[in-house]
Amino acid sequence: MDDTILEMRRITKTFPGVTALEDVSLAVRRGEIHAICGENGAGKSTLMKVLSGVHPSGSYDGEILFDGKPMQFRGIRDSEANGIVIIHQELALVPYLSIAENIFLGNERRGRGGLIDWNLANAEAGKLLASVGLHENPVTPVIQLGVGKQQLVEIAKALSKKVRLLILDEPTAALNDVDSAHLLDLLRALKEQGITCIMISHKLNEITAIADSTTVIRDGRSVETLDMRSNEVTQQRIIRGMVGRDLDSFYPDRESSPGEEVLRIEDWTVRHPVQERMVVEGVNLSVRAGEVVGIAGLMGAGRTELAMSVFGRSYGRDIRGRLFVKGREVHARTVAEAIDNGIAYVTEDRKRYGLNLIDDVRRNVSAAALDRLSRLGWVNGNEEIKVAEASRQEMNIRTPSVMAVVGKLSGGNQQKVVLSKWLFTDPDVLILDEPTRGIDVGAKYEIYTIINRLVAAGKAVIVISSELPELLGMCDRIYTLAAGRITGEMPVAEATQESLMELMTKDKELVG
């Protein structure tokens, strides 16, 4: 019965300066589990936001047919009224409210006089919890549940809205193996009940295990829809669809001549700050002077966590392992100590973690190494201006003056300010976390050129990136990280997007 419940036709969605989706079409059969795959930034989440009305009708081109009828959702309430419910990657539960309160949030069960009938609500919540296999008291605050159980509460919440099409964005990204397996079982059970399901996932083993069809999205376009019921569709087949893009001359050339080893990590293990699970496990990694080493991994693989734990233990707890800088063992327990030992970390989210947006270029550049500009605690403001001015010219930061407020600069120029800040600490090794995220093509090229210049000057560079072509274009050597473990290491000459993707998705095989 190939009855189509949802059809999205020629969806095009643009943001200022970026086309996020172009002519994307998607057809979902009634009662199937439909997986959507693609690299980070390919447009999967945007497509789901269009579908659920987060991006309202009129803000995109194309049409949505649900049950054969054209739909114009003005907001998430419209789509939910039609039985389309989305569960976002970051769970949208209120931590201090009870399970029942969360389930009926915005959809409260009213009794007489318009007051909420909590007995009714708790009783109904209990039934919903039973149907998702969660044995908890509905009055338990959500914060007391683990992520896996919270995910189930989200699904119960969706069921309470009479869901017909359930959209899950990376439902297992934060779950351990047991919880993941449980969740997948639940999705199968829901399918038996006739609920259609769209699932965005990076975990190809899960997709091959559970999906009936898979749509691959790449660079904002739908590439193909694969019928998973045929046996020919393997993980390799999906990977080819996801990465099928050629490297072009996007990356400036560089002579590679690695020297002495600058940074080495041995048996590095990090526990999640509040949960019990390990985020990084037994990682060994090294980088030489004049070398660019890439870390490839999917979202949730532990890339940022690894980098931040090395950088003065700014993430996680129970950090174990040994860290060597230039052959000497280092115990960097604070960020200041890490900086003193020649480590610099350029954060993933420059606005939240990298810059003081309300301050000027000058003070942002000097922020991490004020001691180099001061004597006995007094800052030499004129030297500071000189340093910032030098960075402005060297990095080609396009700003009228170093006194300009950083928040007003473009993303690429902001990133150059962050790089300037870290270069001024005179590091031996720079860890760059998604150095080109959210900046335009021209600025990307400039960032690559800067990286090349640093390497030529003998710095060691570690690049963390979700964009495989970027890693292949920039690095000398690439490590792959999956579920907190290094799953592979290879010189760039031997690496292909396919081989990397396979290692990145090499999770412990799931039961079921």
Add this chain to the structure above:
Amino acid sequence: MTSIKTSSTERPTPSDSTPAAALHSGTSDLRALVLNNLRQSGIYVALVVIVALFAVLTDGVLLSPGNITNIVLQYSYILVLAIGMVILIIGGHIDLSVGSVVALTGAVSAVLVIQQGHPWWIGVLAALVVGVAVGAWHGFWVAYAGIPAFIVTLAGMLLFRGLTLRVLDNISLSPFPAEYQKVAAGFLNGLLGGNGFDAFTLLIGAIAVAGYAVSGFRTRVARIRYQQPVESFPLFVARVVLVGAVIMYFAWQLAHARGLPIVLIILAFLVLVYGLLTRRTVFGRQVYAIGGNLSAAALSGVKVRTVNFWMFVNMGFLAAVAGVIYSSRSNGAQPAAGNMFELDAIAAAFIGGAAVTGGVGTVVGAMVGGLIMAVMSNGMQLMGIDQSTQSVVKGLVLLVAVAFDVYNKRRAGTAR
């Protein structure tokens, strides 16, 4: 570049892009200078307008020598508190307890000096020690225990008010010996004589003006040496002359009253020190960095806890200074002393351009904000306006000032 004057009007770098040139010519243009710094200059303009308004409404009484002296004596302790408060607000905190700490430190001092007959300086010293201890207490809870400053200092407000009552046994103590009273009510005058006015006060005023001019000029020369844009020379001279005239007018008026109040010297010293501390030291920078973006500061190696801790210790110290001044001025210690002082200090900081979200504000701004409040209160008192109206007006001024700040920020597009 033959002289400072010509080099000052254009940036001597060859790589002059158009926006840089535009900015540069902008700084030499008075109108653009005012517009560019609306946030900062706005409060100066407001102060001038308010002073002028009340000078007219009170038939000049506001600016009479006696009244100017009065304003200084009456509001100095609020200004001292505002210095510490604006630093905390820049760092993203607040202190609701300063009124109680003013009372407690004054009480401790009064018990030692009045009840137990110790010399005046023992009282002062003990007050400062108590203030620093209170600051360390707050700092511990905020920085190391991670409790929000609002809660910690709200608790402190109750706690230290209670301790004040305990220390004073619920009664007022009075009077202090003459030496102690001089801290807030004393004057330096007659040191150089003068004919119907105090020459010493004028001399100090002149020294202040000279200091302002010289430091301004040195900054200017340094900036030119580092090829930074500066205001045009005539504008620089105009600024120095204007500020100098205001200082000298102020000194002249004081000289015709009772001379130079000792408390003004204390205040001027604190403003100078803390102005430099916030602008020129690593500590000051770190306070701004923490308030501007806590995560970014932490990931830049700023020792956030240590800085937070010392911010509170400093607030405790300044609250003690204010406590000494207040007890000296009121010539005793009362259980209810310092009630609501925290609100005046917080209002001064916000009117002076500090941002509710932290990361923005200046000591000088807070002083101007405090003066705006002081001149308004004093002016309305002179006009015989009742307490209720005064309170309404002050409340509205605070609201408008912060609304202006929020509006400005939104326009700048940096609010997240």
